[in-house]
Amino acid sequence: MRVDLGNALDSVASPGVSRDALSRLDERVADAHERIETGRADDEHGYAALNLPETTDTDEIRSAVEPFADAETVLTVGIGGSALGAATLANGLDSDVDAYFLDNVDPEHVSALLDRLSLSDTAVNVVSRSGTTAETLANFLVVRDAMESANVDWTDRTFVTTGEEGNLRNLADRHDLPALDVPDGVPGRFSMLSTVGLACAAIQGHDIDAVLDGAHAEADRLAGSLFESPAYAYGAATYALDERGAGINAMMPYAESLETFAEWFAQLWAESLGKDGLGQTPVRALGATDQHSQLQLYRAGPSDKMVTFVRPTERADRSIPETDLPGLEYLGGGSLGSLLSAEFEATEASLAASGQPNVRLEIDRVDEYGLGELCYCLEAACVLAGELYSVETFVQPAVEWGKRAARGLLGGGNFEEADEVAEKSTLTVE
Amino acid sequence: MRVDLGNALDSVASPGVSRDALSRLDERVADAHERIETGRADDEHGYAALNLPETTDTDEIRSAVEPFADAETVLTVGIGGSALGAATLANGLDSDVDAYFLDNVDPEHVSALLDRLSLSDTAVNVVSRSGTTAETLANFLVVRDAMESANVDWTDRTFVTTGEEGNLRNLADRHDLPALDVPDGVPGRFSMLSTVGLACAAIQGHDIDAVLDGAHAEADRLAGSLFESPAYAYGAATYALDERGAGINAMMPYAESLETFAEWFAQLWAESLGKDGLGQTPVRALGATDQHSQLQLYRAGPSDKMVTFVRPTERADRSIPETDLPGLEYLGGGSLGSLLSAEFEATEASLAASGQPNVRLEIDRVDEYGLGELCYCLEAACVLAGELYSVETFVQPAVEWGKRAARGLLGGGNFEEADEVAEKSTLTVE
Known part of the structure; x- marks a missing residue:
């Protein structure tokens, strides 16, 4: 280029x-x-992302998604870097397999999408390195429930892309779901060229080696x-x-x-x-x-x-x-x-x-x-x-405050940030 | 609110x-x-837009789109303010009638959209106040051609939203197409509450009086x-x-x-x-x-x-x-x-x-x-x-330079701006 x-x-x-x-x-x-x-040579956190063209195993990705070769639709449940890389490829390239993304928790949008999809023909990819991302896990619970209501065996239609430990990994182990590893040292926004970005593309029939x-x-x-x-x-x-x-x-x-x-x-x-x-x-x-x-x-x-x-x-x-x-x-x-x-x-x-x-x-x-x-x-x-x-490129500390506040508001623990929400300054005109 | x-x-x-x-x-x-x-009272250019809640005639809009009551899809061909108001309503509200917008001239996108639509079930709204907007008119010519290729009588499926004079008005007169007036004194970006923004919503069955x-x-x-x-x-x-x-x-x-x-x-x-x-x-x-x-x-x-x-x-x-x-x-x-x-x-x-x-x-x-x-x-x-x-809110003079340059490049006349394109400074790394 x-x-x-x-x-x-x-x-x-x-x-x-x-x-x-x-x-x-x-x-x-x-x-x-x-x-x-130096960072690349030592596979340091973040720098490792620049090695993905060499380290990503496309055979592993293709083999993990093989059970979904018949899918007419692939639904990625993930947010931020867990969705945007895959979405960039999906919306950049033509395919007969439609790709959708649940990357928000708007109930009207989620319901409209689930009403439209034929869930028995859909492959669901739940993507979260930690396995604790609130939006992603909430959406997964809703999707799983919708599949059960539609008499679709969700364990047949679901795979996870996650870290070595955590909820999603445990879930995959318990239900014998195909699971892809999020590689170490690769922040979400740098993960397009890994399992995170390429699994959806593989199901859509794109040439992920060419990427x-x-x-x-x-x-x-x-x-x-x-x-x-x-x-x-x-x-x-x-x-x-x-x-x-x-x-x-x-x-x-x-x-x-x-x-x-x-x-x-x-x-x-x-x-x-x-x-x-x-x-x-x-x-x-x-x-x-x-x-x-x-x-x-x-x-x-x-x-x-x-x-x-x-x-x-x-x-x-x-x-x-x-x-x-x-x-x-x-x-x-x-x-x-x-x-x-x-x-x-x-x-x-x-x-x-x-x-x-x-x-x-x-x-x-x-x-x-x-x-x-x-x-x-x-x-x-x-x-x-x-x-x-001279900034720390691979971290995002400023988003933690809001995560703790939201968790506190939802009754997920005691967080002082949640108390500040109630103290909002107001000057309302209506 | x-x-x-x-x-x-x-x-x-x-x-x-x-x-x-x-x-x-x-x-x-x-x-x-x-x-x-004062501007509103005198219906001055621009200020007149703030009177649209009183001056827009919703009966006129509903009657103009009545021939398209059977449409399963409405396709708006327009760009900028000729599309965004209608798109805001279409994407904000649920409807059984799908709305699409041709607001760009990307050939791959245009072809993909036209391949997907059932043109005989589509109402086409061509929107341009001047009737000369290059992108909109080019897209209209392409859509009309696609309808002819699909053996659809384009004059049955098309209406225009335009000013009192110009190409689109002449076209409507010649082919007896339904035509809606773009109101005087209303710049495109302020036209959502007029014929420009509401015709699509009316076809989609939305309550445009409530808007x-x-x-x-x-x-x-x-x-x-x-x-x-x-x-x-x-x-x-x-x-x-x-x-x-x-x-x-x-x-x-x-x-x-x-x-x-x-x-x-x-x-x-x-x-x-x-x-x-x-x-x-x-x-x-x-x-x-x-x-x-x-x-x-x-x-x-x-x-x-x-x-x-x-x-x-x-x-x-x-x-x-x-x-x-x-x-x-x-x-x-x-x-x-x-x-x-x-x-x-x-x-x-x-x-x-x-x-x-x-x-x-x-x-x-x-x-x-x-x-x-x-x-x-x-x-x-x-x-x-x-x-x-203290700016002139209702004009957009800075876009004219590029319009003249593009027109010159396409052989639409002699414009000195087009000459400057060839003189581009370069510092290429590849």
């Missing part, structure tokens, strides 16, 4: 970064690369210079732009199939780098649609943001019929793909013309290989950025 | 706003309200003080928080059915206020899911953001079966709704505990009335904020 930083340079944009500044930053990139390589091949190609390009590694080019440029005022990073793919990828990126970026008062705020956008929604702000609002464009350079096209509608003759006889390409190039240029920094990421196609490249590239970019910010 | 600013006060949050500062700001709110009322009733109730609450009007309370508070450093506004509903509402809000806020170097950047989030994705950043990242929570206080619930899974007994016997409520309150409190400003918006239910209230409230809040920022 290709990363083009041309429109992030200070000759184009403000904030922008000079070539000299990038060269100076490259010394820190070299050091960070060394740190990352890893694409990732492997990017891993091979990691090097001690941002000018030699697409991942580090992106990670270093975003860090430099943030330092210069671009605290917002709008991820704007020009492909509907990459809409979930933008959500996956938002988690990766926010949860890894958002700490110690640092970190860009990721914004999810979609080309060309959001030209008619967000572009006014991106061009004419505060100069506090950068836009990351992603596009495949090849895609199946569809022609636009000729037309005699006055003023629209120029569209007729063209194609939707050409129109989308023109919109992309025009939008990119329009941001440059108004001095708003932007970066272009290109893959050949939105296919297994391309998604593997793209996601690995951004994971490595994120790890590099974490080194440059 | 209720707006609670308690967690936006400087006694809780930083940035935060003091009660005194709100009182001082209230003098400007009174002036702005007067300006808004307007909810909006009307909020219109009646507009008053010369932010302490008396939920809409102005929200508009003034966001403005004050932005002035104090909260340049990002994360819209985080706790209801899956409000996911598209957050996109609608993002357009309203970005395109209306994003000008002259001003305007908050809207971020779309979803509770409880994004607690596992964005919350780490919101709590521990830069203090440059506020979170807007939206929740219905009533919803259909679903119980969680009892369980003997160790450590999860506290979940069993509860309900998904209680869990979601606890997550909401815990997350809100967790942001307050770390000093991050947040605002709570509450409606009774996600139904026609509630959506009418909510969306009108935010439209009026946006108009108020525009007055406080």
